[in-house]
Amino acid sequence: MKFSLFAHLERISAEESQQQLYDEFLELCEIADKGGMHAIWTGEHHGMNFTMAPNPFLNLVDLARRTKNVRLGTGTIVAPFWHPIKLAGEAAMADIIMDGRLDIGIARGAYSYEYERLSPGLDAWTAGQRMRELIPAVKKLWEGDYAHEGEHWSFPSTTSTPQPLQDPHPPIWVAARDPNSHDFAVANGCNVQVTPLWLGDEEVISLMERFEEACKNNAEVPRPKIMLLRHTYVGDSEADVQLGAEEINTFYNYFGAWFKNERPVKQGLIERLSAEDIANNPMYSAQSMRENNVIGQPDDVIKRLKAYEELGYDEYSFWIDSGMSFDRKKASLERFINEVMPAFTETK
Numbered sequence: 409m410k411f412s413l414f415a416h417l418e419r420i421s422a423e424e425s426q427q428q429l430y431d432e433f434l435e436l437c438e439i440a441d442k443g444g445m446h447a448i449w450t451g452e453h454h455g456m457n458f459t460m461a462p463n464p465f466l467n468l469v470d471l472a473r474r475t476k477n478v479r480l481g482t483g484t485i486v487a488p489f490w491h492p493i494k495l496a497g498e499a500a501m502a503d504i505i506m507d508g509r510l511d512i513g514i515a516r517g518a519y520s521y522e523y524e525r526l527s528p529g530l531d532a533w534t535a536g537q538r539m540r541e542l543i544p545a546v547k548k549l550w551e552g553d554y555a556h557e558g559e560h561w562s563f564p565s566t567t568s569t570p571q572p573l574q575d576p577h578p579p580i581w582v583a584a585r586d587p588n589s590h591d592f593a594v595a596n597g598c599n600v601q602v603t604p605l606w607l608g609d610e611e612v613i614s615l616m617e618r619f620e621e622a623c624k625n626n627a628e629v630p631r632p633k634i635m636l637l638r639h640t641y642v643g644d645s646e647a648d649v650q651l652g653a654e655e656i657n658t659f660y661n662y663f664g665a666w667f668k669n670e671r672p673v674k675q676g677l678i679e680r681l682s683a684e685d686i687a688n689n690p691m692y693s694a695q696s697m698r699e700n701n702v703i704g705q706p707d708d709v710i711k712r713l714k715a716y717e718e719l720g721y722d723e724y725s726f727w728i729d730s731g732m733s734f735d736r737k738k739a740s741l742e743r744f745i746n747e748v749m750p751a752f753t754e755t756k
Contacts, residue, residue, distance in 0.1 A: 409717040411749055412447035412725040413440040413741070414483055414637055417460040420662060420731065422677060426460065432734040433467075434474060436741060441475035443745035448475070449483030449513065449637075449725060454522050457676040458666055459729070465502040472506035481511035483601065483637075483725075484583050487539035488517060489526050492561055495542065496549040496568035499578065508573040513601055514539060515583035521669045540592055543580060550577045581635065585615070590622035594632055603637040603727075606660050606692060608700040609715070612636065616719050635723035636716055639701040639730065642709050642743040649705060652732070652740070653698035659731040660692045661685065706747035713748065 415436055417429040437448050450467050453459040461467065468480040485495065503510040516535035517523065523530040541558045548554035552567035572578055582593035583601045593600045600619055604611035619634050639659070641652035661681055665671050671679045686692075697703060702712050713724055726744055728737050 409713070409721060409752055410446035410723045411744075411752075412449060412479075412481075412635070412723055413437065413445055414449045414725045414727045414729075416450055416453070416729050418659075418729050418731065419457040419460060420677065420680070422675065429460070432737075434471070435734075436728065436737060437471055437478075438474060439738065439741055439745070441478045443742075444749065445478055445726075445745070446723065447479035447481055447511065447725075449481040449511075451483045451513075452486045452489070453519070454489075455525055455673075455676055456519070456521065456666060458662060458678065465498055468510065469502055469505050472509060478509070479511050480506055480509050481581070482513045484513035484515035484581070486517040486522070486535075487514050487542045488523075488530055488535040490542065492542055492545035492549060492556065493563060493566055493568070496546045497570070499546070500550065500568050500570045500572040503572040503574055503578050504570060508578075510572075510574070510578040511581060512578050513581040513583060514543060515601075519666060519669070521666060521673070524669075536589070539582075543582070543596060543598065547577060547580075579633075584618070587618050587621065590618045591625055594619075594622040594626045594629055597629060597632065599633040599635065601635045601637060601725075604700075606697065606700055608696075612638075612716065613719065616721070620720075633722040634720070635725055636721045637725040637727050639697075639703070640709070640726045640728070640740070640744065641701075641703045641730065641732075642740045642748060643703070643705055644739075644743065645705070649703060650694070650698070652730075652736075653701075653703050654694040655732045655736075656701060656703065656730050657692050657694040657697045658686055659729065660697065661689055662731070664689070664691060706743060709744070709748050710751045713752070717752070 417433050440448055450464050451461050452464050453461045464482040471480055499512055516539045538560050541560050545556050549568040550571055553565050555565040556563050581599040581601045584590045584593050602615040623631055639656050643649035643652050
């Protein structure tokens with residue numbers, strides 16, 4: 409099983425310097441590269457200081473000049489915000505600049521806050537349909553001389569300029585949850601990214617079952633890869649692990665607040681949650697975070713990841729966004745690289 413890092417610039421306070429957050433993001437990515445991780449993933453979000461990532465290609469092109477070995481992936485492009493010609497060209501240019509290290513993760517998007525601002529009236533179903541139209545169109549544009557007449561886009565014969573360095577194109581990953589998304593991804597020759605979010609390992613098992621069923625339904629297609637994304641914290645003591653669980657619980661409370669899209673937002677910052685707000689949220693708790701996410705000392709983390717490897721996951725992505733201080737993120741990542749990854753036969 410390969411290992412990767414999934415990271416954004418995350419900001420919940422106006423006192424936090426955006427420049428400093430970017431410098432810290434770069435340092436974490438450089439640690440991942442030097443430590444032998446397989447890939448780095450960063451996503452796309454708009455108007456949200458919680459995850460600052462207006463165009464992941466910008467970040468990845470910068471990282472390509474600061475790293476040597478890692479693959480660099482969008483985790484993920486929000487499909488309904490892109491025209492197929494624009495995505496095909498920008499991704500191809502990024503692949504050239506990055507010497508062929510680009511992977512492209514694509515999703516329908518998750519936040520109604522963003523839908524309201526970039527595509528008013530858009531709902532999750534329509535966003536998913538746009539993704540299903542976008543991906544085949546982008547692949548055809550890379551081949552060249554492709555005209556498209558679809559439900560959401562129409563254009564005359566066009567060739568992506570430029571075309572990707574990788575042949576035939578960068579690997580495409582689809583963020584999938586429901587069986588139809590898994591089936592679409594596999595049928596279209598795409599790899600699959602999954603995350604159980606705050607749910608337990610029963611969801612990890614179920615996500616793999618959905619993927620396996622999609623592979624059976626499309627037996628004529630070469631089996632793609634599947635990546636598992638989970639919040640991860642590697643602590644050095646029981647007290648440290650418990651603190652990590654509490655911090656990740658706070659992160660999910662903010663995640664949930666952004667997802668519900670009910671609290672006031674000013675200067676891109678959502679209204680702060682009180683300790684009472686967090687303590688009284690019935691969906692999340694530090695205890696459930698500790699049980700469900702990969703939070704523990706090195707031996708506990710190794711045991712958990714061995715079970716995921718046994719299930720058949722090809723890649724495990726260390727989701728480091730957590731609301732923790734930079735020093736705590738860095739220490740956890742270094743323990744993961746130095747004390748967890750060596751227990752696995754393939755880490756490159």
